[in-house]
Amino acid sequence: MAFLSSRRRRARLAPELDDVALKRLLKSLQATTSTGTIATTDLCTAQISRLLDQETVDWDRRTHQLSVLAFSLSESHVPRAWATREPGNVSALVLFAWAHLVRGRSQGNLEDADAIAKSCFRAAELAPADPTPWVVLLGLARLERRNQSEVFGLWNEVLNRDRWNREAYLSMLGYLGPEEMGSRIQVLDFVDAVRARTPENAACAATELTAQVLQYHSVLTLGGVEALMARKHWTHATAAQALDRAAGNWARPDFFQHAAALADLNLLAYALMAAERRGEARPVFEAIGGTVTAWPWRVDGDPLSEFERARARATNGL
Incomplete structure (x- = not known):
């Protein structure tokens, strides 16, 4: 059938979704990160910086891009090298922390939770309006099974900067589930509260x-x-x-x-x-x-x- 044979509609896994710039970056990074040379690291970080360090910031888009890059680079040396080389670059700090968190989640344990937290707090200090350091801190607190008052506090820090941050809402949904630190009743209460105050087309x-x-x-x-x-x-x-x-x-x-x-x-x-x-x-x-x-x-x-x-x-x- 034409519907299934069309090249335009051929199914493919696409973590970048419809973000064309992010798609180009991921293809470039995939082609260059395997060498592990200093020049390659410089090239990768320059390319990532061009995407993330925009003058006009869309927090929703930035969260999506950082999330995808963190998953893509969770086993790469690039995030750590970039954060070490540019300790005043907010994007580098957040990407390092997020990639480190992703790796810890996949392995079932964190190598250095303090490094993640310090990187996020430094990024938050440098860019007070940026929600992404708080998104990562929320993910860290969730993985470490912190108490609910602390986790809700971090969630509110995200919402104070990006009211409908999709990543934060989904993270809270997972945390409040019976598989983590909550219950089915808490999930239902959370969902009811979210639905009551959220626009139908919000990111969350x-x-x-x-x-x-x-x-x-x-x-x-x-x-x-x-x-x-x-x-x-x-x-x-x-x-x-x-x-x-x-x-x-x-x-x-x-x-x-x-x-x-x-x-x-x-x-x-x-x-x-x-x-x-x-x-x-x-x-x-x-x-x-x-x-x-x-x-x-x-x-x-x-x-x-x-x-x-x-x-x-x-x-x-x-």
């Missing part, structure tokens, strides 16, 4: 649907009969209403303007297919094109294969 608008997908996944992980019946999750009033609100608006042209909009559309397409609402999923897949996010598709297997299979089912009505 996917918080509610993310909570429902996480709950759906928790049922799947039980296995057995529970997993076989997991689809019924989407018939419950709170889940169905969350899906209704998202399906009615998110795929509309220009409804979302934030940097991770395509990630939220991936989430919506996944949830609609899990709920067997294939007709509503079709325009969402059209809006996505072929830009695939690893989560939530990877929960069921290879994310690209799962995305392609779901898109074909929505398109063909199978």
Whole structure:
């Protein structure tokens, strides 16, 4: 079918989403970081600096770019080398701290939590309006299972600088879940409070649907009969209403303007297919094109294969 064979719509994992400048940078970094030479490090840091150190700052876009770069460079020497070489560069300090945090999360332990905190506090001192040092500190506190008063304090520091910071809301959602330091009741209370005060097209608008997908996944992980019946999750009033609100608006042209909009559309397409609402999923897949996010598709297997299979089912009505 033309829909599936089109080069423009061919599915690909794209952590940068639709950020063209970030995509170019990631390709360049991938081609050059393997050598490990001093000249290569200089080239990489110069390229990263050109992207991040803009005179006019979009905090939402900056958070997205730093997050993607931190994941991409978590095993690279570049962030540390840049922060060491330019200790007064806020972007270098935050990228080093975030990449270090990502590596610690993937390994299950932090090599140097103090270095992350010191780097973030120094960045916050140099750039008081920048929310990203506080986003990383929030992630650090979450990983270290700090008490809720401290974590909420860090969350408020982010919100004081970027009211609808998507990364911060999703981090709090994870922290308040039963798998970390909260409970299902706390998640529901948090989601209710967020929904009551958040514009429908805010960068953090996917918080509610993310909570429902996480709950759906928790049922799947039980296995057995529970997993076989997991689809019924989407018939419950709170889940169905969350899906209704998202399906009615998110795929509309220009409804979302934030940097991770395509990630939220991936989430919506996944949830609609899990709920067997294939007709509503079709325009969402059209809006996505072929830009695939690893989560939530990877929960069921290879994310690209799962995305392609779901898109074909929505398109063909199978």
